[in-house]
Amino acid sequence: xxxxxxxxxxxxxxxxxxxxxxxxxxxxxxxxxxxxxxxxxxxxxxxxxxxxxxxxxxxxxxxxxxxxxxxxxxxxxxxxx
Numbered sequence: 449x450x451x452x453x454x455x456x457x458x459x460x461x462x463x464x465x466x467x468x469x470x471x472x473x474x475x476x477x478x479x480x481x482x483x484x485x486x487x488x489x490x491x492x493x494x495x496x497x498x499x500x501x502x503x504x505x506x507x508x509x510x511x512x513x514x515x516x517x518x519x520x521x522x523x524x525x526x527x528x529x
Contacts, residue, residue, distance in 0.1 A: 456480075 456476065464472030494503040 457473070460472045460476045461469060491503055491507070494506055
């Protein structure tokens with residue numbers, strides 16, 4: 449998270465209109481928190497049901513799927529003038 453949080457904050461600041469920037473940050477943090485909570489619940493359930501090895505294997509599988517999705521779904525990069 450240390451590598452990405454600053455980048456995500458900059459993206460939110462650039463994407464949100466000036467008058468809605470605070471709302472953009474609140475929404476971003478809400479979605480991030482819900483995603484982290486969901487991931488923690490899934491990891492805890494896997495740990496209890498199948499043990500630590502399966503939990504870490506599932507984490508690696510989710511990371512591989514996310515990486516593959518980034519290669520497939522490329523958003524066009526636009527540069528602000």
